[in-house]
Amino acid sequence: MLLDYDRLGALRWLLGGISLAVALFLLLPILLIVALSFGSSQWLQFPPPGWTLRWYRELFADPGWLDAVLASLKVASIVTVLSVLLGLLAAFGLVRGRFRGREVLRALFLTPMVLPVVVLAVALYALFLRLHLNGTLAGFVIAHLVIALPFALLSIGNALERFDKAIEDAAVLCGASPWEARLRVTLPGIRLGLFAAAIFSFLASWDEVVLAIFMASPDLQTLPVRVWGALRQDLSPVIAAASALLVAFTAVLMLLAALFRRSKEP
């Protein structure tokens, strides 16, 4: 009865009410920011006295912001490619391999995801000071790769585990060499996992704040770093415009992912 929607009675209103409140709680701030980005008030008055595209124009006119977006894109793209590649190799090794310590290794690979990022950020900052990698593209990529790899590994590993190895064996018996079988049969078979790995890796890098703060230099900043810097000064609506774009970006990516998943599943 407790898990039967139709038989809950009064409890249904309680649960539904709280859910509605929470849903609004989660949704409204995001909508507010998008609305404010079009509002004409510099002090973020709501409801705004007028509507304008001024903040977006400022945003796009500012080379600092554009550079930050480009930097984010560059870093995220490279990280995605490397993360999926390394994740694919590691997934094959961990799922199909037969060596001792597999479970330990698997847990180790997932640790960057579960430990506080600030510790990694500070540690890498120290290391990169020695290696002169702070403020470089390579430094950014390495740092983000460390936290993106667990996501890729999880997605690809799951997909690989669910893929029936007998299908790969059948390909071998059909005459394909083991690597040819993996390339032509297994890889297409796990493409959902590869796609998910790519999306998660990209977003992990694109949205990453803490590492980026430490890796950044005045010449090289990703978008989150730029927003972070701006936030500590004031709450200008230009940030609202940037935030609204970020929200739109996420929403579009999620939509794409959902559509892709819907079209691939039979």
Add this chain to the structure above:
Amino acid sequence: MTPPFLSIRGIRKAYGDAVAVEAVSLDIARGEFVTFLGPSGSGKSTTLYVIAGLLEPSAGDVLLDGRSLLAVPSHRRNIGMVFQRYTLFPHLTVAENVAFPLRVRRRPEAEVQAKVKAMLELVRLEPYRDRLPARLSGGQQQRVALARALAYDPPVLLMDEPLSALDKTLREEIQVEIRRIHRETGVTILYVTHDQEEALRLSDRIALFNHGRIEQVGSGRDLYDASRTRFAAGFIGNSNFLPGRIAASGGGRATIIWPDGSRIEGVPLQGQEGGGEAMLMVRPERMRLERAAPGRSGLPGVVVDRTFLGDTMHYTVRTPWNQELAVRSPLAEAGDAEFGFGDAVHVAWDAEQTRLFPGG
């Protein structure tokens, strides 16, 4: 003497201390349909996987046309295989699945297309050529798997319980298909199953596996009428096992005696000597019931159960020493004697039809 087409020699496969397959040897002629039959874990699939190259044996060899297969990696053995699990490539259509082995061998496109068409016609699935595997039923998937396995004209086709996942009617339909394809293509088939009826229906010869070894090889008839071990007798068909004692023996025949004094004479010996405990095996349909009367031969008993099975009547008879016998009587003519619950009967059979195994 011409060397056998496919020769399995002394295959042994051990996983550490656990031995899955031991001393398995078998010669198979070209075009034969041989079934590996046995219960789960008896080593039949393991042997098949060794031949396919998916497992490396701990000892032994497999020769095809006189050449060792073991030196050849799996993807070059040119052997066809159909698995129990559905192994069609999920991202390719039916036609592309069948074309795959030919594309991998870099055959010219015209040849590929012709062969795909021929194979799909062979398994009668031409109209489905552009479907994805997810939209096929289980039976259809296995037929496509069969077409794919035969597309490159392999000398040997391995099949590992391909029909176990299907329901009975479908299974029987595809069994007929497999027999037809075997006749039309003449390919040598090695078939693994735990279903003895399937084995009897499909094969020229059956190799009966038990605990990693081959207990007996022969036609279905051989295994049924001339079972060499107790396991073989029990695995194929229905059987009655009667423990008894050898009272006397001579001239290749023995007299068996039971606790209540009943005896049967002229039972053919199969290598046993002298007296002692013995286990008799008689098929239920070889037994017949007669009304109990003094002086009758056979074992006395009481009918404790009877079941009408359409073409036969199945009786369960309990002897005075609480042995239960299954007796199957054909209902050929009206007026044949029928027995009811509690009837006192004698169970008789032709002594020649008895198989004798070591007792205990």
Add this chain to the structure above:
Amino acid sequence: MVMARSDSTIPIPPRIRRPMAGFGLVLPGLGLLLLFFVLPVLALLLRSVLEPQPGLGNYAEFFGSTTYLKVFLNTFTVAGLVTAVTLALGFPVAWFLAIAPRRWSALLFGIVVLSMWTNLLARTYAWMVLLQRTGLINRTLINLGIISEPLALTNNLVGVTIGMTYIMLPFMILPLHAAIRTIDPAIFQAASLCGASRGQSLRRVFLPLVAPGIAAGALMVFVMSLGYFVTPSLLGGTANMMLAELIAQLVQSLLNWGLAGAAALVLLVVTLALYAVQIRWFGFGRTAG
């Protein structure tokens, strides 16, 4: 739809050719992890006992100073508060999500997931705007006559709690939802037939079955809150600084690597200890992302 079956009676043949099969594939990723994760972190932790002098001086300073201790305690307080609030709010939502008709649950699920994936800074910025003195919340309250002076809702515990709750809610709702989904509704029908009232079913059947999910979600939110950097830095004040921001400041402003390493070690130890507790009690069944 027909699916491939993993029949347990057929052994999947392992290709036992080499004892370390597949290890080579793992090496690149492993190398990356070792070089740029394990070693740097270990180096940092080492500095805590080597700088400025070898010994446990940094730890003495950390636990001896009221400032640092306050940060430590504050971190736990916030984490605990946030966990409690997200649990109180998240549990009903997860429950509703698990049983509501498709239309509502899909919509709700979409909102939760969208919230989770939306940029962290954008979300935190939203609350900075809402909670500021001239922000929407204060002005609405003043307009409604509930208060006459704007409340200080940011740069303090209130702001941090609200902001962190906002961020952490999806991380509580999703695992809880998954846990509730595993319960077969028929169990409650059986309980009712056995004579249990609604309340008894709740207490004796529902809660015990959901307890592992609650513990997992709560632990995850607590651990994440402990180490969080962005939201507490933006919505909290210096008075209620948390560990993550402290570590960052020690490095960036004060260049005190030894003390930073000590604080990092403390944070790591607590985090790992909590994970160990979770694994000991609930096994490896993490519902991550």
